[in-house]
Amino acid sequence: xRNAFFRKTDFSVSRKKGILLFLLFVFSFxxxxxxxxxxxxxxxxxxxxxxxxxRTATISSALLPGLGQVYNGKYWKVPLIYGAGGALVYxxxxxxxxxxxxxEAYDAGDINEIYIIDGYPRTYDQLPLGRDYYRRYxxxxxxxxxxxxxxxxxxxxxxxxxxxxxxSDDLTMHIEPAxxxxxxxxxxxxxxxxxxF
Numbered sequence: 439x440r441n442a443f444f445r446k447t448d449f450s451v452s453r454k455k456g457i458l459l460f461l462l463f464v465f466s467f468x469x470x471x472x473x474x475x476x477x478x479x480x481x482x483x484x485x486x487x488x489x490x491x492x493r494t495a496t497i498s499s500a501l502l503p504g505l506g507q508v509y510n511g512k513y514w515k516v517p518l519i520y521g522a523g524g525a526l527v528y529x530x531x532x533x534x535x536x537x538x539x540x541x542e543a544y545d546a547g548d549i550n551e552i553y554i555i556d557g558y559p560r561t562y563d564q565l566p567l568g569r570d571y572y573r574r575y576x577x578x579x580x581x582x583x584x585x586x587x588x589x590x591x592x593x594x595x596x597x598x599x600x601x602x603x604x605x606s607d608d609l610t611m612h613i614e615p616a617x618x619x620x621x622x623x624x625x626x627x628x629x630x631x632x633x634x635f
Contacts, residue, residue, distance in 0.1 A: 495598035499591045506594025510601060519590050526583040540569035556580035 476519040490510060499506030503523065536555075543553045544565040553560045559569065618631035 449528050456592040486630065490601040492598040495594040496591055499594035503587060503590045506591070507597070510594060510597040512597055517585065522586045523583060526579050526586060530576055530579035530583065532573045533579055537569060537576055538571035540565050540572060544569055 473576050495509050496505040496588055497506075504519045506517040506521070507513070522581050539555050543555065543560070544562070549562045551562065553562070553565065555568070560587040612630075612632040612634070614630050614632075616628055
C-alpha cells in the first residue's frame with residue numbers, strides 16, 4: 439500500500455513537472471513573439487523619424503538663401519544671412535553710385551574744371567583715384583555677397599549631415615574578437631577595437 443502511495447505521488451509530481459514545463463514553453467513562446475513584435479514596432483517607429491536629406495537642404499538654400507536653414511530647423515540663422523546679404527547689397531549699391539559719379543566726371547574730360555562730388559571739390563587729377571577706390575570696394579562687396587550666398591549653401595548642407603550626429607558624452611571602447619582577412623586570402627583571428635566618441 440505504501441508502495442502504491444509513492445507511485446501515485448511520483449506520478450502526480452511528474453505530471454506537475456510536465457504541466458509546468460509545458461506552461462513555461464508556452465509562456466516563453468508567447469513572450470518571444472510579444473518581445474519581437476515590440477522590438478519591431480520600436481524599429482518601425484524609428485524608421486518613421488524624418489531624415490534630413492543634405493541634397494534637399496543644399497538645393498533649397500541654392501534656390502532661396504535661408505530656406506535650407508529653415509528645412510534644418512535652424513531658424514535663427516536666417517536673419518544673419520539676410521542681414522549680411524542686405525549690408526553687402528547696400529555697400530555694393532553705394533560704391534557703384536560713387537564709382538559712376540567719378541567715372542562720368544572723368545569721362546567729361548575737362549582738365550581745368552573743379553568737380554564737386556559729395557560736397558567736396560575734386561580736381562581732374564583726383565578723379566581716377568576716387569573712381570578706382572569705389573570700383574575696388576564695389577567689387578569687394580560683390581565678392582562678399584557671393585561668399586555669403588555660398589556659405590549659406592555649405593552651412594545648410596553641413597547642418598543636414600550633422601542633424602542626426604551623436605553628441606553624447608559616451609566615450610566607450612569596445613574590444614571584441616574578429617576574423618581579419620589577409621592579403622594572401624587566408625583569414626586569421628584577431629581583435630577589433632571600436633572607439634565611440
